[in-house]
Amino acid sequence: RSQYPEQRERDGDFDMRGLLHRDGSVLLHVTRDELRSPAALYTALGCKTAVGFPFKDIATVDSIVLDAPPTADDADARLTLRRLQTAGVGVLAPAAALGAAPIDGAVAIYDLAAIGAAGGALPALPAGALRAAVRVDGSEDDELLLSLARLDAAMIILDVATPLSRVHASRRVFEMLARSKCAAPVILAGTFETPSAEELTIAVGMQLGSLLVDGLGDGVLVSAPRAARTAELRPLSFALLQGSRMRNTKTEFVSCPSCGRTLFDLQTVTAEIAARTGHLPGVAIAVMGCIVNGPGEMADADFGYVGGAPGKIDLYVGKDVVKRAIPMEQACEELVQLIKDNGRWVEKEPAEAEAVAVAA
Ligand code: SF4
Known part of the structure:
Protein backbone atom coordinates (compact mmCIF):
# COMPACT_ATOMS: atom_id res chain seq x y z
CA ARG A 1 0.00 0.00 0.00
CA SER A 2 1.27 3.47 -0.86
CA GLN A 3 2.69 5.75 1.78
CA TYR A 4 1.03 9.15 1.37
CA PRO A 5 2.74 12.40 2.38
CA GLU A 6 2.42 13.18 6.06
CA GLN A 7 2.63 16.51 7.79
CA ARG A 8 6.05 17.44 9.15
CA GLU A 9 6.91 20.05 11.70
CA ARG A 10 8.69 22.37 9.30
CA ASP A 11 5.70 22.37 6.91
CA GLY A 12 4.14 25.21 8.91
CA ASP A 13 0.81 26.31 7.43
CA PHE A 14 1.18 24.19 4.30
CA ASP A 15 -1.00 21.10 4.49
CA MET A 16 1.14 18.50 2.74
CA ARG A 17 -1.39 15.74 3.43
CA GLY A 18 -3.62 17.39 0.83
CA LEU A 19 -1.10 16.90 -1.97
CA LEU A 20 -2.74 13.60 -2.83
CA HIS A 21 -6.05 11.88 -2.11
CA ARG A 22 -6.02 8.38 -0.67
CA ASP A 23 -8.74 7.14 -3.02
CA GLY A 24 -7.01 8.47 -6.12
CA SER A 25 -5.53 11.83 -7.03
CA VAL A 26 -6.05 14.25 -9.88
CA LEU A 27 -3.20 16.55 -10.83
CA LEU A 28 -3.31 19.03 -13.71
CA HIS A 29 -0.85 21.31 -15.43
CA VAL A 30 -1.57 25.02 -15.00
CA THR A 31 0.01 27.88 -16.91
CA ARG A 32 0.98 31.34 -15.74
CA ASP A 33 -1.75 32.81 -17.94
CA GLU A 34 -4.34 30.66 -16.18
CA LEU A 35 -3.07 31.87 -12.81
CA ARG A 36 -3.73 35.44 -13.94
CA SER A 37 -7.44 34.65 -14.45
CA PRO A 38 -8.27 33.32 -10.99
CA ALA A 39 -12.07 33.05 -11.22
CA ALA A 40 -11.91 30.94 -14.39
CA LEU A 41 -9.08 28.85 -12.98
CA TYR A 42 -10.86 28.13 -9.68
CA THR A 43 -13.88 26.91 -11.64
CA ALA A 44 -11.74 24.82 -13.98
CA LEU A 45 -10.01 23.19 -11.00
CA GLY A 46 -13.37 22.38 -9.39
CA CYS A 47 -13.04 24.77 -6.44
CA LYS A 48 -15.96 26.31 -4.67
CA THR A 49 -15.52 30.02 -4.15
CA ALA A 50 -16.67 32.58 -1.61
CA VAL A 51 -15.81 36.26 -1.82
CA GLY A 52 -13.11 35.49 -4.33
CA PHE A 53 -11.40 32.77 -2.31
CA PRO A 54 -11.24 29.16 -3.51
CA PHE A 55 -12.13 26.14 -1.38
CA LYS A 56 -11.70 22.46 -2.07
CA ASP A 57 -14.83 20.51 -3.00
CA ILE A 58 -15.48 16.82 -3.62
CA ALA A 59 -14.01 16.92 -7.13
CA THR A 60 -11.35 19.60 -6.81
CA VAL A 61 -7.96 18.94 -8.36
CA ASP A 62 -5.60 17.81 -5.60
CA SER A 63 -2.42 19.41 -6.89
CA ILE A 64 -1.33 21.52 -9.82
CA VAL A 65 1.90 21.30 -11.78
CA LEU A 66 3.57 24.50 -12.98
CA ASP A 67 6.05 23.96 -15.77
CA ALA A 68 6.95 27.65 -15.50
CA PRO A 69 6.24 29.07 -12.03
CA PRO A 70 5.39 32.78 -11.88
CA THR A 71 8.30 35.01 -11.06
CA ALA A 72 8.38 37.21 -7.96
CA ASP A 73 7.17 40.28 -9.89
CA ASP A 74 4.08 38.47 -11.24
CA ALA A 75 1.95 39.54 -8.28
CA ASP A 76 -1.46 38.49 -9.65
CA ALA A 77 -0.35 34.97 -10.52
CA ARG A 78 1.43 34.63 -7.19
CA LEU A 79 -1.67 35.72 -5.29
CA THR A 80 -3.78 33.09 -7.08
CA LEU A 81 -1.18 30.48 -6.27
CA ARG A 82 -1.13 31.42 -2.60
CA ARG A 83 -4.92 31.25 -2.39
CA LEU A 84 -4.94 27.81 -3.97
CA GLN A 85 -2.32 26.64 -1.49
CA THR A 86 -4.37 28.05 1.37
CA ALA A 87 -7.32 26.03 0.05
CA GLY A 88 -5.17 22.91 0.26
CA VAL A 89 -4.23 22.53 -3.41
CA GLY A 90 -0.65 21.29 -3.74
CA VAL A 91 1.84 22.98 -6.05
CA LEU A 92 4.55 21.11 -7.96
CA ALA A 93 7.18 22.48 -10.31
CA PRO A 94 10.50 21.34 -11.78
CA ALA A 95 13.30 21.85 -9.28
CA ALA A 96 15.33 23.95 -11.72
CA ALA A 97 12.38 26.27 -12.34
CA LEU A 98 11.82 26.63 -8.59
CA GLY A 99 15.48 27.56 -8.25
CA ALA A 100 14.83 30.56 -10.49
CA ALA A 101 11.36 31.37 -9.11
CA PRO A 102 11.03 29.93 -5.59
CA ILE A 103 7.56 29.11 -4.26
CA ASP A 104 7.03 28.50 -0.57
CA GLY A 105 5.42 25.15 0.17
CA ALA A 106 6.09 23.73 -3.30
CA VAL A 107 7.07 20.21 -4.28
CA ALA A 108 10.22 20.14 -6.41
CA ILE A 109 10.25 17.67 -9.30
CA TYR A 110 13.51 15.88 -10.13
CA ASP A 111 14.21 13.45 -12.98
CA LEU A 112 15.38 10.05 -11.82
CA ALA A 113 17.95 9.89 -14.61
CA ALA A 114 19.55 13.14 -13.38
CA ILE A 115 19.55 11.88 -9.80
CA GLY A 116 21.28 8.71 -10.94
CA ALA A 117 23.86 10.65 -12.96
CA ALA A 118 24.62 12.83 -9.92
CA GLY A 119 25.36 9.91 -7.64
CA GLY A 120 21.92 8.62 -6.69
CA ALA A 121 20.92 10.99 -3.89
CA LEU A 122 18.27 13.71 -3.94
CA PRO A 123 19.84 17.18 -4.11
CA ALA A 124 19.00 19.82 -1.50
CA LEU A 125 15.53 21.24 -2.12
CA PRO A 126 15.24 24.69 -3.73
CA ALA A 127 14.45 27.58 -1.39
CA GLY A 128 10.88 27.37 -0.09
CA ALA A 129 10.22 23.84 -1.35
CA LEU A 130 9.11 21.28 1.23
CA ARG A 131 9.08 17.97 -0.63
CA ALA A 132 10.54 16.25 -3.66
CA ALA A 133 8.78 14.32 -6.39
CA VAL A 134 10.69 12.09 -8.79
CA ARG A 135 9.84 11.82 -12.47
CA VAL A 136 10.43 8.45 -14.09
CA ASP A 137 10.12 7.87 -17.84
CA GLY A 138 10.41 4.09 -18.02
CA SER A 139 13.72 4.08 -19.91
CA GLU A 140 15.78 3.78 -16.71
CA ASP A 141 17.63 0.54 -16.03
CA ASP A 142 16.52 -1.84 -13.29
CA GLU A 143 19.18 -0.72 -10.84
CA LEU A 144 18.12 2.91 -11.08
CA LEU A 145 14.46 2.03 -10.65
CA LEU A 146 15.27 -0.08 -7.61
CA SER A 147 17.04 2.94 -6.09
CA LEU A 148 13.72 4.83 -5.90
CA ALA A 149 12.96 3.09 -2.62
CA ARG A 150 15.89 4.90 -0.99
CA LEU A 151 14.72 8.38 -1.99
CA ASP A 152 12.51 10.51 0.23
CA ALA A 153 9.96 11.27 -2.48
CA ALA A 154 6.43 12.49 -1.78
CA MET A 155 5.38 10.88 -5.05
CA ILE A 156 6.69 9.36 -8.25
CA ILE A 157 5.47 10.84 -11.51
CA LEU A 158 5.51 8.08 -14.09
CA ASP A 159 5.56 9.76 -17.48
CA VAL A 160 6.62 7.16 -20.04
CA ALA A 161 8.81 8.48 -22.81
CA THR A 162 7.97 7.87 -26.45
CA PRO A 163 8.43 5.56 -28.28
CA LEU A 164 8.10 3.18 -25.32
CA SER A 165 4.76 1.46 -24.85
CA ARG A 166 3.15 3.25 -21.93
CA VAL A 167 1.45 0.14 -20.60
CA HIS A 168 4.42 -2.21 -20.91
CA ALA A 169 7.01 0.27 -19.63
CA SER A 170 4.75 1.21 -16.72
CA ARG A 171 4.27 -2.42 -15.73
CA ARG A 172 8.02 -2.88 -15.66
CA VAL A 173 8.41 0.17 -13.40
CA PHE A 174 5.74 -1.15 -11.03
CA GLU A 175 7.49 -4.51 -10.97
CA MET A 176 10.70 -2.80 -9.86
CA LEU A 177 8.85 -0.74 -7.25
CA ALA A 178 7.28 -3.89 -5.84
CA ARG A 179 10.62 -5.68 -5.82
CA SER A 180 12.29 -2.86 -3.88
CA LYS A 181 9.23 -2.38 -1.62
CA CYS A 182 9.05 1.27 -2.64
CA ALA A 183 5.86 2.71 -1.12
CA ALA A 184 5.86 6.15 -2.73
CA PRO A 185 2.54 6.92 -4.45
CA VAL A 186 2.74 6.81 -8.23
CA ILE A 187 0.98 9.35 -10.43
CA LEU A 188 0.42 8.15 -14.00
CA ALA A 189 1.24 11.08 -16.26
CA GLY A 190 0.82 11.46 -19.97
CA THR A 191 0.56 13.98 -22.75
CA PHE A 192 -1.94 12.81 -25.34
CA GLU A 193 -1.82 14.26 -28.84
CA THR A 194 -5.28 13.03 -29.82
CA PRO A 195 -7.20 15.56 -31.91
CA SER A 196 -10.61 15.20 -30.25
CA ALA A 197 -12.08 14.76 -26.80
CA GLU A 198 -13.63 11.43 -27.79
CA GLU A 199 -10.31 9.99 -28.92
CA LEU A 200 -8.69 11.39 -25.80
CA THR A 201 -11.20 9.56 -23.60
CA ILE A 202 -10.48 6.29 -25.37
CA ALA A 203 -6.70 6.76 -25.28
CA VAL A 204 -6.64 7.71 -21.61
CA GLY A 205 -8.91 4.81 -20.71
CA MET A 206 -6.77 2.32 -22.61
CA GLN A 207 -3.37 3.55 -21.54
CA LEU A 208 -3.93 4.79 -18.00
CA GLY A 209 -7.22 3.13 -17.04
CA SER A 210 -5.85 -0.30 -17.91
CA LEU A 211 -3.15 0.21 -15.27
CA LEU A 212 -5.44 1.74 -12.64
CA VAL A 213 -7.96 -1.13 -12.80
CA ASP A 214 -5.10 -3.48 -11.98
CA GLY A 215 -4.26 -1.41 -8.91
CA LEU A 216 -1.21 0.17 -10.55
CA GLY A 217 -1.12 3.88 -9.84
CA ASP A 218 -2.44 6.32 -7.25
CA GLY A 219 -3.61 9.12 -9.51
CA VAL A 220 -3.35 10.79 -12.89
CA LEU A 221 -1.78 13.82 -14.50
CA VAL A 222 -3.20 14.14 -18.01
CA SER A 223 -2.51 16.82 -20.57
CA ALA A 224 -3.92 17.02 -24.07
CA PRO A 225 -2.84 20.18 -25.87
CA ARG A 226 -4.99 19.51 -28.94
CA ALA A 227 -8.14 18.08 -27.40
CA ALA A 228 -8.91 19.51 -23.98
CA ARG A 229 -8.30 22.39 -21.64
CA THR A 230 -8.06 22.31 -17.85
CA ALA A 231 -11.84 22.57 -17.46
CA GLU A 232 -12.35 19.43 -19.57
CA LEU A 233 -9.38 17.47 -18.25
CA ARG A 234 -10.62 17.63 -14.66
CA PRO A 235 -13.95 15.78 -15.22
CA LEU A 236 -12.19 13.35 -17.54
CA SER A 237 -9.60 12.60 -14.85
CA PHE A 238 -12.19 12.12 -12.11
CA ALA A 239 -14.28 9.92 -14.42
CA LEU A 240 -11.19 7.82 -15.05
CA LEU A 241 -10.70 7.32 -11.31
CA GLN A 242 -14.36 6.49 -10.80
CA GLY A 243 -14.40 4.09 -13.75
CA SER A 244 -11.36 2.41 -12.23
CA ARG A 245 -13.28 1.90 -8.97
CA MET A 246 -11.00 4.26 -7.07
CA ARG A 247 -12.65 7.55 -6.17
CA ASN A 248 -16.37 8.28 -6.43
CA THR A 249 -17.23 11.89 -7.14
CA LYS A 250 -20.53 11.46 -8.97
CA THR A 251 -23.39 9.02 -9.46
S1 SF4 B 1 -31.54 -6.03 -20.07
FE1 SF4 B 1 -33.10 -6.69 -21.54
S2 SF4 B 1 -33.03 -5.06 -23.10
FE2 SF4 B 1 -31.14 -4.87 -21.94
S3 SF4 B 1 -29.66 -6.08 -23.10
FE3 SF4 B 1 -30.49 -7.41 -21.50
S4 SF4 B 1 -32.18 -8.49 -22.52
FE4 SF4 B 1 -31.69 -6.72 -23.81
Whole structure:
Protein backbone atom coordinates (compact mmCIF):
# COMPACT_ATOMS: atom_id res chain seq x y z
CA ARG A 1 0.00 0.00 0.00
CA SER A 2 1.27 3.47 -0.86
CA GLN A 3 2.69 5.75 1.78
CA TYR A 4 1.03 9.15 1.37
CA PRO A 5 2.74 12.40 2.38
CA GLU A 6 2.42 13.18 6.06
CA GLN A 7 2.63 16.51 7.79
CA ARG A 8 6.05 17.44 9.15
CA GLU A 9 6.91 20.05 11.70
CA ARG A 10 8.69 22.37 9.30
CA ASP A 11 5.70 22.37 6.91
CA GLY A 12 4.14 25.21 8.91
CA ASP A 13 0.81 26.31 7.43
CA PHE A 14 1.18 24.19 4.30
CA ASP A 15 -1.00 21.10 4.49
CA MET A 16 1.14 18.50 2.74
CA ARG A 17 -1.39 15.74 3.43
CA GLY A 18 -3.62 17.39 0.83
CA LEU A 19 -1.10 16.90 -1.97
CA LEU A 20 -2.74 13.60 -2.83
CA HIS A 21 -6.05 11.88 -2.11
CA ARG A 22 -6.02 8.38 -0.67
CA ASP A 23 -8.74 7.14 -3.02
CA GLY A 24 -7.01 8.47 -6.12
CA SER A 25 -5.53 11.83 -7.03
CA VAL A 26 -6.05 14.25 -9.88
CA LEU A 27 -3.20 16.55 -10.83
CA LEU A 28 -3.31 19.03 -13.71
CA HIS A 29 -0.85 21.31 -15.43
CA VAL A 30 -1.57 25.02 -15.00
CA THR A 31 0.01 27.88 -16.91
CA ARG A 32 0.98 31.34 -15.74
CA ASP A 33 -1.75 32.81 -17.94
CA GLU A 34 -4.34 30.66 -16.18
CA LEU A 35 -3.07 31.87 -12.81
CA ARG A 36 -3.73 35.44 -13.94
CA SER A 37 -7.44 34.65 -14.45
CA PRO A 38 -8.27 33.32 -10.99
CA ALA A 39 -12.07 33.05 -11.22
CA ALA A 40 -11.91 30.94 -14.39
CA LEU A 41 -9.08 28.85 -12.98
CA TYR A 42 -10.86 28.13 -9.68
CA THR A 43 -13.88 26.91 -11.64
CA ALA A 44 -11.74 24.82 -13.98
CA LEU A 45 -10.01 23.19 -11.00
CA GLY A 46 -13.37 22.38 -9.39
CA CYS A 47 -13.04 24.77 -6.44
CA LYS A 48 -15.96 26.31 -4.67
CA THR A 49 -15.52 30.02 -4.15
CA ALA A 50 -16.67 32.58 -1.61
CA VAL A 51 -15.81 36.26 -1.82
CA GLY A 52 -13.11 35.49 -4.33
CA PHE A 53 -11.40 32.77 -2.31
CA PRO A 54 -11.24 29.16 -3.51
CA PHE A 55 -12.13 26.14 -1.38
CA LYS A 56 -11.70 22.46 -2.07
CA ASP A 57 -14.83 20.51 -3.00
CA ILE A 58 -15.48 16.82 -3.62
CA ALA A 59 -14.01 16.92 -7.13
CA THR A 60 -11.35 19.60 -6.81
CA VAL A 61 -7.96 18.94 -8.36
CA ASP A 62 -5.60 17.81 -5.60
CA SER A 63 -2.42 19.41 -6.89
CA ILE A 64 -1.33 21.52 -9.82
CA VAL A 65 1.90 21.30 -11.78
CA LEU A 66 3.57 24.50 -12.98
CA ASP A 67 6.05 23.96 -15.77
CA ALA A 68 6.95 27.65 -15.50
CA PRO A 69 6.24 29.07 -12.03
CA PRO A 70 5.39 32.78 -11.88
CA THR A 71 8.30 35.01 -11.06
CA ALA A 72 8.38 37.21 -7.96
CA ASP A 73 7.17 40.28 -9.89
CA ASP A 74 4.08 38.47 -11.24
CA ALA A 75 1.95 39.54 -8.28
CA ASP A 76 -1.46 38.49 -9.65
CA ALA A 77 -0.35 34.97 -10.52
CA ARG A 78 1.43 34.63 -7.19
CA LEU A 79 -1.67 35.72 -5.29
CA THR A 80 -3.78 33.09 -7.08
CA LEU A 81 -1.18 30.48 -6.27
CA ARG A 82 -1.13 31.42 -2.60
CA ARG A 83 -4.92 31.25 -2.39
CA LEU A 84 -4.94 27.81 -3.97
CA GLN A 85 -2.32 26.64 -1.49
CA THR A 86 -4.37 28.05 1.37
CA ALA A 87 -7.32 26.03 0.05
CA GLY A 88 -5.17 22.91 0.26
CA VAL A 89 -4.23 22.53 -3.41
CA GLY A 90 -0.65 21.29 -3.74
CA VAL A 91 1.84 22.98 -6.05
CA LEU A 92 4.55 21.11 -7.96
CA ALA A 93 7.18 22.48 -10.31
CA PRO A 94 10.50 21.34 -11.78
CA ALA A 95 13.30 21.85 -9.28
CA ALA A 96 15.33 23.95 -11.72
CA ALA A 97 12.38 26.27 -12.34
CA LEU A 98 11.82 26.63 -8.59
CA GLY A 99 15.48 27.56 -8.25
CA ALA A 100 14.83 30.56 -10.49
CA ALA A 101 11.36 31.37 -9.11
CA PRO A 102 11.03 29.93 -5.59
CA ILE A 103 7.56 29.11 -4.26
CA ASP A 104 7.03 28.50 -0.57
CA GLY A 105 5.42 25.15 0.17
CA ALA A 106 6.09 23.73 -3.30
CA VAL A 107 7.07 20.21 -4.28
CA ALA A 108 10.22 20.14 -6.41
CA ILE A 109 10.25 17.67 -9.30
CA TYR A 110 13.51 15.88 -10.13
CA ASP A 111 14.21 13.45 -12.98
CA LEU A 112 15.38 10.05 -11.82
CA ALA A 113 17.95 9.89 -14.61
CA ALA A 114 19.55 13.14 -13.38
CA ILE A 115 19.55 11.88 -9.80
CA GLY A 116 21.28 8.71 -10.94
CA ALA A 117 23.86 10.65 -12.96
CA ALA A 118 24.62 12.83 -9.92
CA GLY A 119 25.36 9.91 -7.64
CA GLY A 120 21.92 8.62 -6.69
CA ALA A 121 20.92 10.99 -3.89
CA LEU A 122 18.27 13.71 -3.94
CA PRO A 123 19.84 17.18 -4.11
CA ALA A 124 19.00 19.82 -1.50
CA LEU A 125 15.53 21.24 -2.12
CA PRO A 126 15.24 24.69 -3.73
CA ALA A 127 14.45 27.58 -1.39
CA GLY A 128 10.88 27.37 -0.09
CA ALA A 129 10.22 23.84 -1.35
CA LEU A 130 9.11 21.28 1.23
CA ARG A 131 9.08 17.97 -0.63
CA ALA A 132 10.54 16.25 -3.66
CA ALA A 133 8.78 14.32 -6.39
CA VAL A 134 10.69 12.09 -8.79
CA ARG A 135 9.84 11.82 -12.47
CA VAL A 136 10.43 8.45 -14.09
CA ASP A 137 10.12 7.87 -17.84
CA GLY A 138 10.41 4.09 -18.02
CA SER A 139 13.72 4.08 -19.91
CA GLU A 140 15.78 3.78 -16.71
CA ASP A 141 17.63 0.54 -16.03
CA ASP A 142 16.52 -1.84 -13.29
CA GLU A 143 19.18 -0.72 -10.84
CA LEU A 144 18.12 2.91 -11.08
CA LEU A 145 14.46 2.03 -10.65
CA LEU A 146 15.27 -0.08 -7.61
CA SER A 147 17.04 2.94 -6.09
CA LEU A 148 13.72 4.83 -5.90
CA ALA A 149 12.96 3.09 -2.62
CA ARG A 150 15.89 4.90 -0.99
CA LEU A 151 14.72 8.38 -1.99
CA ASP A 152 12.51 10.51 0.23
CA ALA A 153 9.96 11.27 -2.48
CA ALA A 154 6.43 12.49 -1.78
CA MET A 155 5.38 10.88 -5.05
CA ILE A 156 6.69 9.36 -8.25
CA ILE A 157 5.47 10.84 -11.51
CA LEU A 158 5.51 8.08 -14.09
CA ASP A 159 5.56 9.76 -17.48
CA VAL A 160 6.62 7.16 -20.04
CA ALA A 161 8.81 8.48 -22.81
CA THR A 162 7.97 7.87 -26.45
CA PRO A 163 8.43 5.56 -28.28
CA LEU A 164 8.10 3.18 -25.32
CA SER A 165 4.76 1.46 -24.85
CA ARG A 166 3.15 3.25 -21.93
CA VAL A 167 1.45 0.14 -20.60
CA HIS A 168 4.42 -2.21 -20.91
CA ALA A 169 7.01 0.27 -19.63
CA SER A 170 4.75 1.21 -16.72
CA ARG A 171 4.27 -2.42 -15.73
CA ARG A 172 8.02 -2.88 -15.66
CA VAL A 173 8.41 0.17 -13.40
CA PHE A 174 5.74 -1.15 -11.03
CA GLU A 175 7.49 -4.51 -10.97
CA MET A 176 10.70 -2.80 -9.86
CA LEU A 177 8.85 -0.74 -7.25
CA ALA A 178 7.28 -3.89 -5.84
CA ARG A 179 10.62 -5.68 -5.82
CA SER A 180 12.29 -2.86 -3.88
CA LYS A 181 9.23 -2.38 -1.62
CA CYS A 182 9.05 1.27 -2.64
CA ALA A 183 5.86 2.71 -1.12
CA ALA A 184 5.86 6.15 -2.73
CA PRO A 185 2.54 6.92 -4.45
CA VAL A 186 2.74 6.81 -8.23
CA ILE A 187 0.98 9.35 -10.43
CA LEU A 188 0.42 8.15 -14.00
CA ALA A 189 1.24 11.08 -16.26
CA GLY A 190 0.82 11.46 -19.97
CA THR A 191 0.56 13.98 -22.75
CA PHE A 192 -1.94 12.81 -25.34
CA GLU A 193 -1.82 14.26 -28.84
CA THR A 194 -5.28 13.03 -29.82
CA PRO A 195 -7.20 15.56 -31.91
CA SER A 196 -10.61 15.20 -30.25
CA ALA A 197 -12.08 14.76 -26.80
CA GLU A 198 -13.63 11.43 -27.79
CA GLU A 199 -10.31 9.99 -28.92
CA LEU A 200 -8.69 11.39 -25.80
CA THR A 201 -11.20 9.56 -23.60
CA ILE A 202 -10.48 6.29 -25.37
CA ALA A 203 -6.70 6.76 -25.28
CA VAL A 204 -6.64 7.71 -21.61
CA GLY A 205 -8.91 4.81 -20.71
CA MET A 206 -6.77 2.32 -22.61
CA GLN A 207 -3.37 3.55 -21.54
CA LEU A 208 -3.93 4.79 -18.00
CA GLY A 209 -7.22 3.13 -17.04
CA SER A 210 -5.85 -0.30 -17.91
CA LEU A 211 -3.15 0.21 -15.27
CA LEU A 212 -5.44 1.74 -12.64
CA VAL A 213 -7.96 -1.13 -12.80
CA ASP A 214 -5.10 -3.48 -11.98
CA GLY A 215 -4.26 -1.41 -8.91
CA LEU A 216 -1.21 0.17 -10.55
CA GLY A 217 -1.12 3.88 -9.84
CA ASP A 218 -2.44 6.32 -7.25
CA GLY A 219 -3.61 9.12 -9.51
CA VAL A 220 -3.35 10.79 -12.89
CA LEU A 221 -1.78 13.82 -14.50
CA VAL A 222 -3.20 14.14 -18.01
CA SER A 223 -2.51 16.82 -20.57
CA ALA A 224 -3.92 17.02 -24.07
CA PRO A 225 -2.84 20.18 -25.87
CA ARG A 226 -4.99 19.51 -28.94
CA ALA A 227 -8.14 18.08 -27.40
CA ALA A 228 -8.91 19.51 -23.98
CA ARG A 229 -8.30 22.39 -21.64
CA THR A 230 -8.06 22.31 -17.85
CA ALA A 231 -11.84 22.57 -17.46
CA GLU A 232 -12.35 19.43 -19.57
CA LEU A 233 -9.38 17.47 -18.25
CA ARG A 234 -10.62 17.63 -14.66
CA PRO A 235 -13.95 15.78 -15.22
CA LEU A 236 -12.19 13.35 -17.54
CA SER A 237 -9.60 12.60 -14.85
CA PHE A 238 -12.19 12.12 -12.11
CA ALA A 239 -14.28 9.92 -14.42
CA LEU A 240 -11.19 7.82 -15.05
CA LEU A 241 -10.70 7.32 -11.31
CA GLN A 242 -14.36 6.49 -10.80
CA GLY A 243 -14.40 4.09 -13.75
CA SER A 244 -11.36 2.41 -12.23
CA ARG A 245 -13.28 1.90 -8.97
CA MET A 246 -11.00 4.26 -7.07
CA ARG A 247 -12.65 7.55 -6.17
CA ASN A 248 -16.37 8.28 -6.43
CA THR A 249 -17.23 11.89 -7.14
CA LYS A 250 -20.53 11.46 -8.97
CA THR A 251 -23.39 9.02 -9.46
CA GLU A 252 -22.47 5.60 -10.81
CA PHE A 253 -24.60 4.51 -13.77
CA VAL A 254 -24.98 0.97 -15.02
CA SER A 255 -26.94 0.32 -18.17
CA CYS A 256 -27.51 -2.68 -20.37
CA PRO A 257 -26.09 -2.68 -23.90
CA SER A 258 -29.67 -2.82 -25.34
CA CYS A 259 -30.96 -5.46 -27.73
CA GLY A 260 -34.14 -6.48 -29.54
CA ARG A 261 -36.01 -6.59 -26.23
CA THR A 262 -35.21 -3.01 -25.22
CA LEU A 263 -38.44 -1.15 -24.46
CA PHE A 264 -37.24 2.45 -24.72
CA ASP A 265 -34.50 4.59 -26.22
CA LEU A 266 -31.78 3.61 -23.78
CA GLN A 267 -29.33 6.39 -24.63
CA THR A 268 -31.87 9.21 -24.46
CA VAL A 269 -33.43 7.97 -21.24
CA THR A 270 -30.06 7.33 -19.58
CA ALA A 271 -28.97 10.86 -20.52
CA GLU A 272 -32.19 12.27 -19.04
CA ILE A 273 -31.71 10.34 -15.80
CA ALA A 274 -28.03 11.30 -15.64
CA ALA A 275 -28.89 14.99 -16.06
CA ARG A 276 -31.34 14.76 -13.14
CA THR A 277 -29.39 12.49 -10.78
CA GLY A 278 -25.74 12.75 -11.81
CA HIS A 279 -24.70 14.72 -8.71
CA LEU A 280 -25.03 11.94 -6.13
CA PRO A 281 -21.62 10.47 -5.31
CA GLY A 282 -21.91 7.04 -3.77
CA VAL A 283 -25.27 6.26 -5.42
CA ALA A 284 -25.45 3.64 -8.20
CA ILE A 285 -28.39 3.63 -10.62
CA ALA A 286 -29.08 0.89 -13.17
CA VAL A 287 -30.99 1.68 -16.37
CA MET A 288 -32.09 -1.56 -18.02
CA GLY A 289 -34.09 -2.05 -21.19
CA CYS A 290 -36.37 -4.93 -20.12
CA ILE A 291 -37.44 -7.07 -17.18
CA VAL A 292 -36.43 -10.31 -18.86
CA ASN A 293 -32.77 -9.94 -18.02
CA GLY A 294 -32.54 -6.39 -16.64
CA PRO A 295 -33.04 -7.05 -12.91
CA GLY A 296 -30.49 -9.84 -12.97
CA GLU A 297 -27.91 -7.64 -14.70
CA MET A 298 -28.16 -4.61 -12.43
CA ALA A 299 -25.04 -5.64 -10.51
CA ASP A 300 -25.15 -4.02 -7.08
CA ALA A 301 -26.97 -0.85 -8.11
CA ASP A 302 -28.85 0.97 -5.34
CA PHE A 303 -31.76 1.84 -7.63
CA GLY A 304 -33.06 0.35 -10.85
CA TYR A 305 -35.03 1.84 -13.74
CA VAL A 306 -36.27 -1.07 -15.83
CA GLY A 307 -38.52 -1.33 -18.88
CA GLY A 308 -41.54 -3.35 -17.69
CA ALA A 309 -43.79 -3.09 -20.75
CA PRO A 310 -44.04 -0.75 -23.74
CA GLY A 311 -44.27 2.77 -22.27
CA LYS A 312 -44.11 1.45 -18.68
CA ILE A 313 -41.24 1.43 -16.19
CA ASP A 314 -40.62 -0.60 -13.05
CA LEU A 315 -38.47 0.93 -10.33
CA TYR A 316 -36.23 -1.05 -7.99
CA VAL A 317 -34.49 -0.47 -4.71
CA GLY A 318 -31.62 -2.90 -4.75
CA LYS A 319 -33.03 -6.11 -6.19
CA ASP A 320 -36.61 -5.46 -5.04
CA VAL A 321 -39.20 -3.97 -7.35
CA VAL A 322 -41.04 -1.23 -5.44
CA LYS A 323 -43.06 0.57 -8.15
CA ARG A 324 -44.55 -1.09 -11.20
CA ALA A 325 -45.89 0.07 -14.56
CA ILE A 326 -45.15 3.78 -14.15
CA PRO A 327 -45.86 5.77 -17.32
CA MET A 328 -42.51 6.59 -18.92
CA GLU A 329 -43.10 10.33 -18.86
CA GLN A 330 -43.32 10.24 -15.04
CA ALA A 331 -40.69 7.62 -14.38
CA CYS A 332 -37.66 9.89 -14.03
CA GLU A 333 -39.35 12.05 -11.39
CA GLU A 334 -40.65 8.93 -9.63
CA LEU A 335 -37.08 7.66 -9.51
CA VAL A 336 -35.94 10.95 -7.97
CA GLN A 337 -38.71 10.64 -5.37
CA LEU A 338 -37.63 7.09 -4.63
CA ILE A 339 -34.06 8.23 -4.05
CA LYS A 340 -35.38 10.94 -1.72
CA ASP A 341 -37.60 8.47 0.14
CA ASN A 342 -34.54 6.32 0.76
CA GLY A 343 -32.51 9.20 2.14
CA ARG A 344 -29.95 9.20 -0.67
CA TRP A 345 -30.86 12.51 -2.29
CA VAL A 346 -29.04 15.82 -1.96
CA GLU A 347 -30.02 18.95 -3.80
CA LYS A 348 -27.72 20.22 -6.52
CA GLU A 349 -25.80 23.19 -5.33
CA PRO A 350 -26.69 26.39 -7.16
CA ALA A 351 -23.86 27.97 -9.08
CA GLU A 352 -21.65 29.79 -6.69
CA ALA A 353 -22.72 33.38 -6.39
CA GLU A 354 -19.43 35.10 -6.75
CA ALA A 355 -19.12 38.11 -4.53
CA VAL A 356 -16.74 40.93 -5.03
CA ALA A 357 -13.21 39.75 -4.53
CA VAL A 358 -11.57 40.99 -1.41
CA ALA A 359 -8.08 42.30 -1.79
CA ALA A 360 -5.56 40.28 0.10
S1 SF4 B 1 -31.54 -6.03 -20.07
FE1 SF4 B 1 -33.10 -6.69 -21.54
S2 SF4 B 1 -33.03 -5.06 -23.10
FE2 SF4 B 1 -31.14 -4.87 -21.94
S3 SF4 B 1 -29.66 -6.08 -23.10
FE3 SF4 B 1 -30.49 -7.41 -21.50
S4 SF4 B 1 -32.18 -8.49 -22.52
FE4 SF4 B 1 -31.69 -6.72 -23.81
